[in-house]
Amino acid sequence: MNSPLAATTPLSCFELDDRVPSVDEARQALLTLIEAPLGHERVALQDAHGRRLAETLSAPINVPQNTNAAMDGIALAWLAEQTRWPLAGQALAGEPFTSTLATGQCVSITTGAPLPDGADTVIMNEQLEIHADHVRVHSPERVIRGQNVRQAGEDIARGNVALAAGEQLDAARLGLAASLGIAYVAVYRRPRVAVFSTGSEVTAPGAALPAAGIYDANRFTLSGLLREHGAEVVDLGILPDCPDTLRHALEGAAASADLVLTSGGVSAGQADYTREALTALGQLAFWRVAMRPGRPLAAGALGELRTPFVGLPGNPVAAMVAFLQFVTPLLARLEGQSSGAPRRLCAIVDETLASRAGRRDFIRGVYTSDARGQLRVRSTGAQGSGILTSMVNANCLVELPDACTAVHPGETVIIQPLRREA
Numbered sequence: 001m002n003s004p005l006a007a008t009t010p011l012s013c014f015e016l017d018d019r020v021p022s023v024d025e026a027r028q029a030l031l032t033l034i035e036a037p038l039g040h041e042r043v044a045l046q047d048a049h050g051r052r053l054a055e056t057l058s059a060p061i062n063v064p065q066n067t068n069a070a071m072d073g074i075a076l077a078w079l080a081e082q083t084r085w086p087l088a089g090q091a092l093a094g095e096p097f098t099s100t101l102a103t104g105q106c107v108s109i110t111t112g113a114p115l116p117d118g119a120d121t122v123i124m125n126e127q128l129e130i131h132a133d134h135v136r137v138h139s140p141e142r143v144i145r146g147q148n149v150r151q152a153g154e155d156i157a158r159g160n161v162a163l164a165a166g167e168q169l170d171a172a173r174l175g176l177a178a179s180l181g182i183a184y185v186a187v188y189r190r191p192r193v194a195v196f197s198t199g200s201e202v203t204a205p206g207a208a209l210p211a212a213g214i215y216d217a218n219r220f221t222l223s224g225l226l227r228e229h230g231a232e233v234v235d236l237g238i239l240p241d242c243p244d245t246l247r248h249a250l251e252g253a254a255a256s257a258d259l260v261l262t263s264g265g266v267s268a269g270q271a272d273y274t275r276e277a278l279t280a281l282g283q284l285a286f287w288r289v290a291m292r293p294g295r296p297l298a299a300g301a302l303g304e305l306r307t308p309f310v311g312l313p314g315n316p317v318a319a320m321v322a323f324l325q326f327v328t329p330l331l332a333r334l335e336g337q338s339s340g341a342p343r344r345l346c347a348i349v350d351e352t353l354a355s356r357a358g359r360r361d362f363i364r365g366v367y368t369s370d371a372r373g374q375l376r377v378r379s380t381g382a383q384g385s386g387i388l389t390s391m392v393n394a395n396c397l398v399e400l401p402d403a404c405t406a407v408h409p410g411e412t413v414i415i416q417p418l419r420r421e422a
């Protein structure tokens with residue numbers, strides 16, 4: 001039976017025996033294929049968008065550096081119940097007032113200008129009547145001591161952690177790093193991912209379509225997903241269903257990539273050589289997962305380097321869904337993250353969706369927010385694993401749990417938002 005250890009330590013990829021793992025088991029097991037995160041490199045902040053920090057950034061300065069005015073107006077050294085304030089000078093952003101303000105005095109000030117020593121309160125222009133040597137304040141009873149002042153370090157104080165290792169540098173984080181004066185950051189190297197399509201019928205766009213051909217969609221969906229997730233794509237084209245060609249190609253890719261992805265050729269069909277090549281070159285972990293779409297899915301390690309390998313299903317929707325469940329977490333692990341499981345939200349379902357016990361179903365869905373802000377979801381319609389328009393029309397995957405046989409209108413379901421907005 002399960003020991004407490006077994007409950008917390010995921011099985012390695014190679015300990016699943018001949019069982020068909022659940023999505024959760026397969027996702028956990030796959031992570032064990034990655035022994036160590038990738039190395040780091042230093043890049044200019046301008047080039048760091050989307051990269052993952054490999055260092056923790058502490059603030060070398062207070063942000064803001066000085067206590068300053070949040071409004072254009074006057075800065076004053078508080079004196080209760082005074083309405084006529086003598087003007088001692090001015091403080092501009094970049095041109096501070098350098099003397100100390102005596103109690104009861106004020107200076108005119110612009111937004112962002114450092115508050116002079118002695119000043120503690122700012123009143124905005126709209127509340128002032130400004131004369132040559134003094135200022136009169138309207139409705140002085142509305143002035144609160146300390147108002148309209150931004151304190152030095154109120155955004156982030158010197159020495160505090162500004163951004164933690166592992167955070168992905170999005171627009172706001174880039175801005176924060178820049179506001180600290182940081183010009184270079186250590187980030188994880190981008191994962192280099194080799195991608196092949198397989199199948200003698202699979203034809204590159206631009207070539208004439210043979211009578212029994214099908215255009216190669218997967219290299220484009222997978223390359224796009226890889227780029228969306230910050231990986232560097234090594235596009236190795238289309239491989240025919242030929243065991244030797246496949247073996248050589250996988251061997252070459254394993255020597256230079258951090259991860260090798262193929263699509264097609266992993267089911268139990270006659271021409272499905274991917275599993276065979278994987279067994280010959282390395283170690284096959286499992287080749288099916290209890291899910292739909294995406295049941296045929298091979299995973300293992302290639303060659304002496306034990307390069308992680310995922311053989312995605314050939315059907316275009318299945319390849320994308322399996323990528324989002326299994327490859328995304330691997331990319332996150334390569335960049336030092338402990339978990340990269342898909343983001344989940346709850347939504348109320350507006351129609352009956354059928355499922356089958358013993359596997360996880362991923363229905364392509366469209367979620368919207370109703371007048372009360374409640375998320376609601378419906379399916380995109382036909383759900384065949386080759387119907388790529390269902391992915392085009394979807395903005396989420398509805399995830400129906402392993403034991404579920406159906407959900408009905410009004411029930412709550414889990415959705416995985418797709419990155420693209422509807």
Ligand code: AMP
Pocket residue numbers: 197198199201202214215216217218219263264265266267269313314315316
């Ligand atoms: P397979 O797993 O190789 O049996 O492929 C399953 C289905 O997906 C078949 O109908 C293939 O023709 C189709 N397929 C395989 N690879 C691709 C691809 N790269 N682009 C579009 N369809 C594909």
Ligand code: MG
Pocket residue numbers: 198199200264265271314
């Ligand atoms: Mg095939």
